[in-house]
Amino acid sequence: MDNGIIRVGLIGAGANTRLRHIPGFREQEGVEIVAVANRSRESGEAIASEYEIPTVYDNWLELMESDDIDAVCVGTWPYMHRTLVLSALENDKHVLTEARMSMDAAEAHEMLDASRQFPHLVTQIVPAPATLQVDQTIQDLIAEGYPGQLLALKLRVSDGHGRADRSDTFMNTEAPLHWRQNRQLSGYNIMGMGIWYESLMRYVGPATKVMAMTRVFTNQRKDENGIVRSVSVPDHVNVLCEFASGVQADLSWSTVTGLQTGAEMWIFGSDGTIKIEGPPFDKVFVGKNGDKELKEHAIPDNRRGKWQVEQDFIDSIRGTSGVTHTPFDIGVQYMEFTEAVTRSAQSGQVVYLPL
């Protein structure tokens, strides 16, 4: 950190890194993106020239071993997150890792344990972004007691991942294998489930009991080389869970529910109801006992959250704030939930959390 400049190295520069993290870091004063290591030197060079990054490494290990880098942004698929995070910490680098945190709960625990061994280094996971605009307002409503005692939650998500044509929401057996459908790359993660669960935890805390049933409707897909691969990551998921707060929830995610798009979430309390839908999730609808219907609840500008991942990361490195979106211990909670869903679906038994 010469002269207060924070030098960031990118490992894996996929779509989210290019669309979000690079511009995000560029907006921060005193931050330089100094190096990139992508899947190949060629793809690293393409990124470097497009975004004017001075150094390209052949592989991530070389980047980690560089003394000229203070912080690493891990943008790979989940299968590399644990390895890269542990290596970054061992190499005395702050680390921001892309979501989902890891392949499974055990990896997430290792990452959390490692982060605690390096208290001077900042560790952060890219947060669930869909509900950032409304999170604070929902938290405020709950804190004020608007819904009263929280009773039930319902979430339905029609997920677009893996679809060649986003306008066709029906089952698509022809679409090529997406990395989210590849268990070797994604582990227990299923569609956008972990992301949504992370948002739900902001409102009702973590779950204590999970029961799930899942289905793979398209169980073979061609990979990028045209080779048929079997698919074991579900494209349709139903989850029942109980939260420590007493809330009982029905959650569903699917990529095969034709003409259903987007998502809606309802929180039912003893005295009031809160609903969001989207995308975009930029409005909150509420109703209280005695009302005839839900109405829009105005969100004060200063309560509307936004994407500020890179700023949070840099501020935390500088010690001017702490990581709230998202610290590793929250990542562990959603990875435990994620793993519990598959374990319950596999065993036909309730899985209790924490694992």
Add this chain to the structure above:
Amino acid sequence: MTSQGIRIGLIGAGRNTRDRHIPGFQAVEGIEIAAVANRSIASSQAVADQFNISGVYGNWQELLEDPSIDAVCIGTWPYMHRTLTLASLEAGKHVLCEARMATSAQEAQDMLDASRERPDLVTQIVPSPLTFKIDRLLQSKISDGYIGDIIGVSVQSLGNAFMDPGGPMHWRNDRDLSGYNILNMGIWYEAMIRWVGRATKVTAMTKVTVNSRKDESGQAVDVTIPDHVGIIAELANGSMANMQFSGVTGLSSGNGVWIYGSEGTLHVDGALNVYGGQRGDDKLAEIPNPEEGRAYWRVEEEFCNAIRGQEQITRTPFEVGLHYMEFTEAVTRSAQTGQTIALPL
């Protein structure tokens, strides 16, 4: 036997009996509602006076001993259905039994077994009438291949009112009277069977939000029947279903059904309008549901026709009642044990 006169005895004459069955029987030619046995002789007399019923009995046993009664309409709460059905069959009387069929799967099995010992007698359960208006439309759309292979089914029956902690005890909240039945779960499952068939695996979570209510005498009593239920199920056709029932979801979006297929989607809204869309469409559109194609309430006519040998019971035979009672019990067993329950039990 076409013109055979049939003498009906009513056991339990609650609201559905008075609103539906009595007018229904009175509309069938050659039918006489000959006797009634309600909870007390006084309440029997009141019903008899209101509907011109000549025979008044102090209890159901006396009614069943009356040799002039051909058929019995059981309108009690579920806790008496098994006992009354078995006794009626033993007394040689046809049986129309109010829904829910029984308090448990075992009782339903006993009733089915008893009915099979008397092939000469008609047995029928009052069908789930909620979706008569749309059952045929959904059945024909699905069998015509409109949605392709069925992938997912979603049934939502959420109340619109907030939790009512001071609310009185209803017989549906009373496990002694209702057994494993919860909210209107069995009714919806029976309807769902008509469209997409039965479940083979059931996973459920339930919650009793209001766990104490006041009975008729103002005494606080514990409630163990859930007022919020989440169910996920695997169906024999290979699809997955999720169902939600609740009495505590204030200002919810109410009732709705979604049937997702590989090529199309069907949606039923809370007012029983049917919408559909297929691959290539950009949204769901309402599907006309002409009145002449719809099923309608003809429970008493069907019962009498069956007694006269003119038709078979389709709404609802005891076999189907057993199916929904097994599902109903599986929901509670799954919620109790935290395990997925395979059907049939």
